[in-house]
Amino acid sequence: MQIDILTLFPGMFESPFGDSIMKRAIEKKIVEIGLHNIRDYSKSKQKSVDDYAFGGGAGMVMQIEPIDLCMQKLKAERTYDEIIYLSPDGELFDQKLANQLSTKNNLMFLCGHYKGVDERVREHLVTREISIGNYVLTGGELATAVIVDAIVRLIPGVLSDETSALSDSFQDDLISPPVYTRPAEYKDWKVPEILLSGHEAKIEEWRHEQSLLRTKLRRPKMFGKEE
Numbered sequence: 001m002q003i004d005i006l007t008l009f010p011g012m013f014e015s016p017f018g019d020s021i022m023k024r025a026i027e028k029k030i031v032e033i034g035l036h037n038i039r040d041y042s043k044s045k046q047k048s049v050d051d052y053a054f055g056g057g058a059g060m061v062m063q064i065e066p067i068d069l070c071m072q073k074l075k076a077e078r079t080y081d082e083i084i085y086l087s088p089d090g091e092l093f094d095q096k097l098a099n100q101l102s103t104k105n106n107l108m109f110l111c112g113h114y115k116g117v118d119e120r121v122r123e124h125l126v127t128r129e130i131s132i133g134n135y136v137l138t139g140g141e142l143a144t145a146v147i148v149d150a151i152v153r154l155i156p157g158v159l160s161d162e163t164s165a166l167s168d169s170f171q172d173d174l175i176s177p178p179v180y181t182r183p184a185e186y187k188d189w190k191v192p193e194i195l196l197s198g199h200e201a202k203i204e205e206w207r208h209e210q211s212l213l214r215t216k217l218r219r220p221k222m223f224g225k226e227e
């Protein structure tokens, strides 16, 4: 998968993509991530990328030209399945959307800043707008990192045990059951007896019950959807 990210702050991605599973997926060339500094596409002497909003009001607006020039260059190299703008008023990101996006070949993410981007970018250049939650971040970079992480781990070959992505919370509209490891007793906190019984069928049944219980308690709106 090719992922291209348009940002004013490429350095913000060094840490999320520089460790652990993301790092390995990049090294194994399962995913290729291109970071593109929008400022490099500014035609102004000062390399400015934003300007005052027409009609007045506080806050700067990201201009369309540098964004369009960067997109044009990338679109000449490949066809994108989606060009995604990160915005708090976009469609809410969830596991279903992560699954959908993980099957694509080429994705582009546009990270906004300041008061956002000129509306014409949203009208004419992007294909989709996504939010990672009903709160406002300083920009789209962290939201992009979250979405890319959730997508990349679903690509076959990224996780060492491929089945583990399938048993994630939310993958079947259920929350995962609790897990334990050694020691079986710590202070006087014990691991549930059933998990030490070696009875595979009973353990599976217990895990499913726990999943249902957790979903009912923690995500009551989701409960029953898996049926």
Ligand code: ADE
Binding pocket: 086, 087, 088, 130, 131, 132, 133, 134, 135, 136, 137, 138, 139, 140, 143
């Ligand atoms: N940019 C600012 N806040 C955001 C959010 N919650 N989701 C996606 N992009 C954002």
